[in-house]
Amino acid sequence: MFSFFKKKPKDVPVETQEPAFEEKVPEAMPEAAAQKSSWLDRIRGEAPAAPAEPQGEIFAAPPPPAEQKQSWLNRLKAGLSKTSSNLTTLFVGAKIDDDLYEELESALLMADAGVEATQILLNALKKKVKDEKLTESEQVKNALRTLLIDMLKPLQKPMVLGRHQPLVMMIAGVNGAGKTTTIGKLARHLQSYEQSVLLAAGDTFRAAAREQLAIWGQRNNVTVIAQESGDPAAVAFDAVQSAKARGTNVVMIDTAGRLPTQLHLMEELKKVKRVIGKGMESAPHELLLVIDGNTGQNALAQVKAFDDALQLTGLIVTKLDGTAKGGVLAAIARARPIPVYFIGIGEKIEDLQPFNAEEFVDALLS
Incomplete structure (x- = not known):
């Protein structure tokens, strides 16, 4: 059915399709001096400066429409809703004691965080609660949020x-x-x-x-x-x-x-x-x-x-x-x-x- 599958590799022409995205940046020319651009602040390409402009200018692709971004975030939340439900319910009117930490430990392990990461998070959370004298469950939840972001931040690279x-x-x-x-x-x-x-x-x-x-x-x-x-x-x-x-x-x-x-x-x-x-x-x-x-x-x-x-x-x-x-x-x-x-x-x-x-x-x- 396909003309691709010959005994020797062969370049395959394909039909032209309408592009799915309208975001564009100047054409990349890697052999010229490279300059960084940011796409959604994470994926970067390198492209040369335009002839009449100095090197080093940052070319940024337009951000997605607000409704598209919100749709993405909503679907991400829906995809992680099982873990989200297990974690967030722990902090509803919770008392800050050993029982809360034990339940949080179980929730993190069930979320596949693993023993090492779970123990590190719990130890850091207990220390943060003590050092900052946190007494409200919402404060503890926010502290956990900060610790999780700090743990995952090294994975966020372009x-x-x-x-x-x-x-x-x-x-x-x-x-x-x-x-x-x-x-x-x-x-x-x-x-x-x-x-x-x-x-x-x-x-x-x-x-x-x-x-x-x-x-x-x-x-x-x-x-x-x-x-x-x-x-x-x-x-x-x-x-x-x-x-x-x-x-x-x-x-x-x-x-x-x-x-x-x-x-x-x-x-x-x-x-x-x-x-x-x-x-x-x-x-x-x-x-x-x-x-x-x-x-x-x-x-x-x-x-x-x-x-x-x-x-x-x-x-x-x-x-x-x-x-x-x-x-x-x-x-x-x-x-x-x-x-x-x-x-x-x-x-x-x-x-x-x-x-x-x-x-x-x-x-x-x-």
């Missing part, structure tokens, strides 16, 4: 564009985490930043994965490099070479989903990474792991295993729109504080947004 030409991203994750869909959404976000994108279907063993990526390529008017079968590393290598020849800004390489316990498959990921490096020195520049926000402490185990194998540079947390508890980010912040570039709460393009610690904690405690 993805910087334009550092390399092309910028090569390798995306990993287990089957079912939403990896391929996330790649499609991220491609559209990058396009709204005037970045040209090329996709590589590195999951050569699953026809469904290649077809899904091809569909996203058509939606976004993005070329997809694919092979019906063969070596994933070869597909990744060809994609990087094609992007270099075309002058493409960003290459995103999908990889086969696998469990971190499947050691032979993890070795294959390492091979893909090595081959990409042969195709372009210093690449891949971003090694991203997509994790399902519903998997609890298993998500932390995935982060540790993939980080040990690949040295991850960023995370994308998906599916925070159902039974997700959200506390696992606290566990990740303590065990492996790898930047969380994006969080996802649904299937729409706009449902993938930059992670903001304060917004996330407010959703947990609202």
